[in-house]
Amino acid sequence: MQISFAALELPTSGAIAFLVEKDKPLAGLAAEADSKTGGALSKAIASSRFSGGAGQTLDVVAPSGLDADRVLFVGVGEAGKLTQQEWIETGAAVCASLLGSGSAEATIVADASGADALALAEGALLRSYRFDKYRTKEPESKKPTLKAIKIAGATSDAASAFAARKAVIDGVFFTRDLVSEPANILYPASFAERIRELTDLGVEVEVLGEAEMTKLGMGALLGVGQGSERESQLAIMVWNGGPKGEAPISFVGKGVTFDTGGISLKPGEGMEQMKWDMGGAGTVVGLMKALAGRKAKVNVVAIVGLVENMPSGNAQRPGDVVTSMSGQTIEILNTDAEGRLVLADALWYCQDRFKPKFMIDLATLTGAIIITLGHEHAGIFTDDDTLAKQLEAAGGTTGDKVWRLPLHKNYDKLIDCPIADMKNIGGRAAGSITAAQFLRRFTNDVPWCHIDIAGTVWSEKDLPLSEKGGTGYGVRLLDRFVADNYEG
Secondary structure, eight states, rough: OOOEESSSOOSSSSSEEEEEETTTTOOOHHHHHHHHHHTTTHHHHHHHOOOOOOOOOEEEETTTTSSSSSSEEEEEGGGGGGOOOHHHHHHHHHHHHTTSSSSEEEEEEESTTTTTHHHHHHHHHHEEEOOOOTTTTTOGGSOOOOOOEEEEEEEETTHHHHHHHHHHHHHHHHHHHHSSOOOTTOHHHHHHHHHHHGGTTEEEEEEEEEHHHHTOHHHHHHHTTTTTSSEEEEEEEEESSSSTTOEEEEEEEEEEEEETTTOOOOOSSSSSGGGGHHHHHHHHHHOOOOOTTOOOOSEEEEEEEEEEEESTTSSOTOOOOOOOSSSSSEEOOOOOOOHHHHHHHHHHHHHHOOSSSSEEEEEOTTHHHHHTTTTEEEEEESSSSHHHHHHHHHHHHSHHHHHHHOOOOOHGGGGGOOSEEEESEEEEEEEEHHHHHHOOOOOOOSOOEEEEEEEETEEEEEEBBBBBOOOOHHHHHHHHHHHHTTTT
């Protein structure tokens, strides 16, 4: 989708989107257009149920008098009270309504009270994403027609100001691409190759294979992937945008490129969705693309553990005991609780090598988080009140919402084990919390937060900013978190 900005004037081609306040007559350029059509636009509104309420749309074929294809009325409620995120969702609503309309271009007339041209553009671009690379026989009638969106009413510096937002959206799209790829295309080694693309933006990338991880003693991570013919990988990304020598902030991602559950095999129904069990790693990689793309003034380290969890004669068994890089031993009671094993070694490696200010890990870790929070919020777990508040604020700004859940020594006791230092599951009760308690044991007391994104990384329905499929959740959240709190 091509996004551009222009002065405030009535368009002479394509589709025109007017922003209409609730229960108010047409104003500004919308009133001018209505006059040109002899009142046909206001008559169309009067004969419909459109009132200008937030989220309402009305699509009208352009009446005589307008040199345009169609007119889209978009309700904004009380425009002066809209937040930036609500303006973003308004831009997305325009794009969603016009994508398959037949129009090739559209202009959003941003003359409503307080209209945020950059936010409208951001929303329109976010909603334009479509993963269709494997649809070889899709009929033309189902393909999007809209190719360009212009925001009329922007300031003269809007295009340059939008560049940083465009870089973040590129990161979101990269995450959506990764999460959407099938597991025969995206596996540990090919994922690592996609990560190497970030070197073009100045990110330093290093990839460890199984030989290197064996020398480091990463028995927890390696145990997960030992049943697969695909070699496990650990990818390290470094962005040095801050002061030289300043300790970095860090992000760690679970990258299980396909999760069968291993010997503790998952039910067959719905297993195809487990291609997105690498969503945590996908978000971390997309975040690094966003930060590097906009030249963020901060030092960042990101680490993703890339494995495939498969059943085979060489697969890890329930009852096995593995030794993690930290030296702590783990009894494997369920091979489907594998993501925490990957993160255990990745977190330990991160703090041991890079001595970061803090670590934030992201993972599609537990089905229990979906039972708890549904698909509206990701769950966050931390002992650090500052990190929690900063993430909650960033979630409120971006719409990537988070909800803090507890950690406590009594939950931690649930993963104690009679034959090893711990077991990898704590039972059905508080499953998301005991998973977080498990991870906490590998942080070596470095400030840390775990974000369980199992309910937010993928959607089975269209959302305001994305169509059904990969959401790109977390990239905008963490970019805002970094920008607001850690850039010089």
